[in-house]
Amino acid sequence: MSKFMKILVALVAAVAIAAPAFAAGSFTLGGELRFEGIYQDATDGDDTYMGVTQRLRIAASFKPTDRVTVYWRTDFSDGNWGDNNLGRLFQNQGNAADTDRAYADIKLDSMTVTIGTFQWGIGGPLFFGTAANNTGLKVAFKDIPLTVAAFLRDNNGTDQDTVLYLASLQLGPVELAAGHHAAGNDGDSDYAITSAFAWGHFNIADIALNAGVAGFFGEYADGIDAKGLEAAAEATMAVSETVEVGAGLYYAADTDDDEVQITAIGQAFGDYDPFNRGPLQDEDLLLGGRPYDIFNAINLVTPFAPPIEQVNGSGVMAGQIFSKVAVAATTDVTGSVAYAVPADDEFAIADSAIIASAGISHMLIDNVQVALQGQYVAWDVNDNGDALGLEDQWVSAECLLEIKF
Numbered sequence: 001m002s003k004f005m006k007i008l009v010a011l012v013a014a015v016a017i018a019a020p021a022f023a024a025g026s027f028t029l030g031g032e033l034r035f036e037g038i039y040q041d042a043t044d045g046d047d048t049y050m051g052v053t054q055r056l057r058i059a060a061s062f063k064p065t066d067r068v069t070v071y072w073r074t075d076f077s078d079g080n081w082g083d084n085n086l087g088r089l090f091q092n093q094g095n096a097a098d099t100d101r102a103y104a105d106i107k108l109d110s111m112t113v114t115i116g117t118f119q120w121g122i123g124g125p126l127f128f129g130t131a132a133n134n135t136g137l138k139v140a141f142k143d144i145p146l147t148v149a150a151f152l153r154d155n156n157g158t159d160q161d162t163v164l165y166l167a168s169l170q171l172g173p174v175e176l177a178a179g180h181h182a183a184g185n186d187g188d189s190d191y192a193i194t195s196a197f198a199w200g201h202f203n204i205a206d207i208a209l210n211a212g213v214a215g216f217f218g219e220y221a222d223g224i225d226a227k228g229l230e231a232a233a234e235a236t237m238a239v240s241e242t243v244e245v246g247a248g249l250y251y252a253a254d255t256d257d258d259e260v261q262i263t264a265i266g267q268a269f270g271d272y273d274p275f276n277r278g279p280l281q282d283e284d285l286l287l288g289g290r291p292y293d294i295f296n297a298i299n300l301v302t303p304f305a306p307p308i309e310q311v312n313g314s315g316v317m318a319g320q321i322f323s324k325v326a327v328a329a330t331t332d333v334t335g336s337v338a339y340a341v342p343a344d345d346e347f348a349i350a351d352s353a354i355i356a357s358a359g360i361s362h363m364l365i366d367n368v369q370v371a372l373q374g375q376y377v378a379w380d381v382n383d384n385g386d387a388l389g390l391e392d393q394w395v396s397a398e399c400l401l402e403i404k405f
Contacts, residue, residue: 261313
């Protein structure tokens with residue numbers, strides 16, 4: 001029996017042995033096993049990537065009293081097929097066991113306190129500040145609609161630690177939020193970025209509207225300012241019981257050569273990706289990440305994982321139409337087409353882009369889902385893109401098999 005299976009069996013046995021001790025409270029255990037097939041073709045028509053990844057995720061919660069809940073989540077066997085280390089549980093590789101949730105919710109009379117390793121985001125679904133898989137403390141007050149949090153990203157005791165502060169005030173359908181991300185114990189660092197968000201969700205007749213604005217300012221490094229201004233609006237409408245249609249507008253200001261374009265504060269984990277709409281929009285399709293930096297040259301260096309900041313940011317102005325159709329009780333089909341141009345073309349890699357996505361998801365049986373999604377990007381390449389070898393077409397696709405338990 002492999003080491004992984006021995007540990008998994010031991011975990012299940014421990015739960016069974018400890019079950020009587022849980023009788024006074026409530027205990028839940030679940031998770032998922034998922035497999036993804038990936039195809040990507042970008043920047044060079046002869047250079048493609050194909051592969052299969054898998055992940056086993058196990059999560060648990062224990063509620064000893066009505067006021068205390070402890071959460072835990074760990075990913076096992078997370079990596080690519082063909083990797084000799086895939087079946088090894090503990091190792092110094094990227095697919096080692098990864099515990100990204102380990103925290104407690106404590107309900108006091110005047111507030112709920114969350115402490116440990118968890119994720120929390122502010123600023124709505126269109127743009128936000130976020131802390132993912134970080135250790136921190138969050139306080140949600142009961143008498144006022146205010147939540148505040150502080151997170152520490154500790155880099156193994158070095159002077160590269162950073163701190164992230166987030167706050168959110170919910171006023172009916174409108175959220176006002178702010179964040180500050182700065183270097184921690186490094187007295188020589190100039191990194192300090194502050195953000196402010198305002199967004200709202202409104203229902204107007206049969207139309208659901210999400211709209212908001214975000215601003216970022218501060219200092220990125222010595223002599224380099226941090227800057228960002230974004231606005232977005234999306235409207236969706238159910239035209240029947242099975243068909244939903246919508247449209248969106250997106251804007252991000254460009255930056256100068258002594259500025260860094262900031263599109264999110266903290267981390268981009270769990271990023272909203274409207275140009276990749278569908279069942280796998282949060283996965284690893286080619287043009288992933290935020291829509292606000294797609295014309296920046298850094299995407300050619302790491303096209304599969306665009307960063308949340310970019311020197312000489314080109315900004316974006318874009319529009320999109322999208323739809324979702326329930327073709328059966330267990331099957332949904334999605335599609336979207338977006339057209340985007342840079343806010344300033346001085347540093348942009350293309351003069352425009354058309355991004356089309358299509359996907360389908362189907363519940364094969366209870367707890368078993370299959371999904372397929374593809375994305376096509378057509379660039380109107382300019383001189384900057386030519387100099388960097390940008391191909392005028394990018395294609396990617398993913399398929400998913402997910403088993404929940």
